[in-house]
Amino acid sequence: MTSVTSSWNFHEGDEIAPGLTAERLLGGGSSFEAYLAFDSLRYCPVVVKMVRPDRVEDESTLRGLEREADVIGLVNHPAIVRGFHAVLTGPRPYVMLESLDGPRLSTLIRKNSHLPLEQVLPLGIELCSAAHYLGQLDLVHLDIKPSNVIMGAPARLIDLSVARDSQAAARLVDPIGTDAYMAPEQCVPGEHGLPGFASDVWGIGATLFHALAGYRPFDKGSGSRDASPSQLWPQLVDAPYDLPAFIPAEVAQPVLICLNKNPVDRPTPVDLAEMLAGLLEQMPRPRLAGFKISAIR
DSSP: OOOOOOOOOOOTTOEEETTEEEEEEEEEOSSEEEEEEEETTTTEEEEEEEEOGGGTTOHHHHHHHHHHHHHHHHOOOTTBOOEEEEEOSSSSOEEEEEOOOSOBHHHHHHHHSSOOHHHHHHHHHHHHHHHHHHHHTTEEOOOOOGGGEEOSSSOEEOOOTTOEEHHHHHTOOSOOSOGGGOOHHHHSTTTSOOOSHHHHHHHHHHHHHHHHHSSOSSOOOOOOTTOOHHHHOGGGTSOOOOOOTTSOHHHHHHHHHTTOSSGGGSOOHHHHHHHHHHHHHHSOOOOOTTOOGGGGO
């Protein structure tokens, strides 16, 4: 049986809320949908992430929206989407976020199969910067994946709807995140460690692997309700796939150590960023035709 997801069905010019006018639907998931809108107060485009009509009375969905509003109220970092405003009650609960230029990383991977090292290494450093900053605020994102990365300058991490502080993350008893990018401790909390800051390092590693290879590091899990945990989440027992032969071993190594099953064996975001920065410095710099360095000092 196919489920039908409800929608507000706003079209260009429709009023979402006082001062907010819809421009177009951007997308969404099972509980939320996002619209590009014009904010007359700030006089600029914004993104309005709204609870779907059939979820307005759902306590779990509203808690998620409130959690996201709390987190975006704390966060102020160039590699993380900024939040402006939230309405958590009433007929149309929503959070208002900045509108970001650039495609999602997942879109670039679909179009190009894989990204060049010159693009992936800086991306990794920017994601590490975001994860380190969140850690300084005692926050764990828990859903780092290509579709939650906007490829601008810098890349920006989005969707803080499941983010929470480290103590709340460690208390989780149910899986949380996106199956293909979840660390083992997110798949079966407690049995494979506790979800925490190292879980975001796994997410960075899985994201960089996908960007470098054009395929995910692990098989897709079974969709059967009767499947075992290892069938649902192959990353619990399987080793990651090999990266393609054209990926240098010195690049593959820091990506793969992010996918260590034991959280304590993964690098910190700062350690990973330093490894990636060292690799970036070793790459040949493009020369400007007709110019010499001495000429532009």
